[in-house]
Amino acid sequence: MDTPEPLIDNFGRQVTYVRVSVTDRCDFRCVYCMSEEMTFLPKSEVLSLEELEVLVRNLVACGVTKVRLTGGEPLVRPGVVGLVQKIRTLPGLRELCMTTNGGRLQDLAEPLKKAGLDRLNVSLDSLDEGRFHELTRTGRLGKVLAGINAAQNAGFEHTKLNAVVMRGRNDDEILPLVEYALAQDLDLSFIEEMPLGVITEHDRGEAFFSSDEIRTVIRSQYVLESAADATGGPSRYYRVPGYDSRIGFISPHSHNFCGDCNRVRVTTEGQLLLCLGNEHSVDLRAVLRQGSQESASVDARVQQALRDSMAIKPEKHHFNLDDEPQILRFMSVTGG
Numbered sequence: 516m517d518t519p520e521p522l523i524d525n526f527g528r529q530v531t532y533v534r535v536s537v538t539d540r541c542d543f544r545c546v547y548c549m550s551e552e553m554t555f556l557p558k559s560e561v562l563s564l565e566e567l568e569v570l571v572r573n574l575v576a577c578g579v580t581k582v583r584l585t586g587g588e589p590l591v592r593p594g595v596v597g598l599v600q601k602i603r604t605l606p607g608l609r610e611l612c613m614t615t616n617g618g619r620l621q622d623l624a625e626p627l628k629k630a631g632l633d634r635l636n637v638s639l640d641s642l643d644e645g646r647f648h649e650l651t652r653t654g655r656l657g658k659v660l661a662g663i664n665a666a667q668n669a670g671f672e673h674t675k676l677n678a679v680v681m682r683g684r685n686d687d688e689i690l691p692l693v694e695y696a697l698a699q700d701l702d703l704s705f706i707e708e709m710p711l712g713v714i715t716e717h718d719r720g721e722a723f724f725s726s727d728e729i730r731t732v733i734r735s736q737y738v739l740e741s742a743a744d745a746t747g748g749p750s751r752y753y754r755v756p757g758y759d760s761r762i763g764f765i766s767p768h769s770h771n772f773c774g775d776c777n778r779v780r781v782t783t784e785g786q787l788l789l790c791l792g793n794e795h796s797v798d799l800r801a802v803l804r805q806g807s808q809e810s811a812s813v814d815a816r817v818q819q820a821l822r823d824s825m826a827i828k829p830e831k832h833h834f835n836l837d838d839e840p841q842i843l844r845f846m847s848v849t850g851g
């Protein structure tokens with residue numbers, strides 16, 4: 516087969532990074548991500564592991580070089596280690612990463628490393644046991660910290676913590692999180708809460724805590740120097756002199772990062788999302804399931820659909836905290 520054309524949208528941006536939600540299910544119920552009573556998708560609507568593999572294979576064939584497995588919680592999906600192993604063998608794939616809540620890493624860090632996973636992001640919004648439980652509703656801080664240790668012992672490098680900061684809920688944890696990251700040689704990204712899905716526990720507008728404010732808090736204690744190295748992602752990175760850790764800020768509200776967007780997402784149901792903040796999507800599950808199941812036909816159909824999708828990748832997102840959420844999808848379905 517000829518080498519497929521790369522995925523380039525109408526604004527000249529090439530898609531080289533895909534985030535794949537391998538499950539909408541999760542063992543936590545973080546207050547900004549899920550409601551307490553979640554209804555999960557019926558199994559028949561969720562892509563099988565084989566279907567996920569076919570999609571990723573074709574995305575990589577079309578020039579995607581970085582894949583992130585996420586969810587929901589990827590580590591609750593049975594067979595996820597095998598999926599990592601299969602994806603890792605794809606020619607042309609430069610980096611295979613995973614975003615996890617860390618609750619199961621104690622057991623799975625080593626198998627994931629052996630299967631070829633390159634890098635981990637672990638979400639951590641609090642270092643106080645009671646607070647952690649309050650924010651995740653079901654999570655146990657000790658397990659997550661043990662999971663992070665297990666990842667380091669298994670040989671994972673540049674593990675990154677992700678923290679969502681909410682005013683009045685955990686904004687007093689900014690400095691302890693920085694201190695922990697520096698001491699453990701971990702990278703740390705602070706994320707502004709995004710209006711994805713309807714939640715009831717707090718008002719997102721009132722809880723909004725901007726990246727600029729977070730930097731001010733950190734600068735009350737540490738020197739922050741802008742780091743030159745970019746990852747092609749929406750994070751702006753800084754360093755504290757004398758430490759290796761990078762401190763990043765993901766600011767969908769206060770800084771628009773759409774201009775150099777190189778990414779798409781695949782939801783648990785196989786919707787290709789062209790933008791996190793818009794509804795533009797293509798039903799790849801239908802492309803996979805309808806028609807000949809012969810491997811070459813499926814590949815040809817999927818690659819055509821991927822190329823066609825480039826015509827509808829929006830120029831930018833429009834998040835507005837003052838309005839009702841325009842995006843009713845939860846991050847757990849979208850693949851955060």
Ligand code: SAM
Pocket residue numbers: 541547548585586587588589614615616636637638677678679706707708709710711846847850851
């Ligand atoms: N379960 C895994 C985890 O928590 O890392 C992976 C999926 S989770 C949806 C991915 C990331 O999205 C997490 O770092 C989480 O904090 C973030 N997230 C979820 N809902 C969000 C929201 N409404 N705004 C900003 N970040 C959110």
Ligand code: SF4
Pocket residue numbers: 541542543544545548549586587588615616638847
């Ligand atoms: Fe689960 Fe991750 Fe969402 Fe928390 S942020 S509820 S761990 S999917």
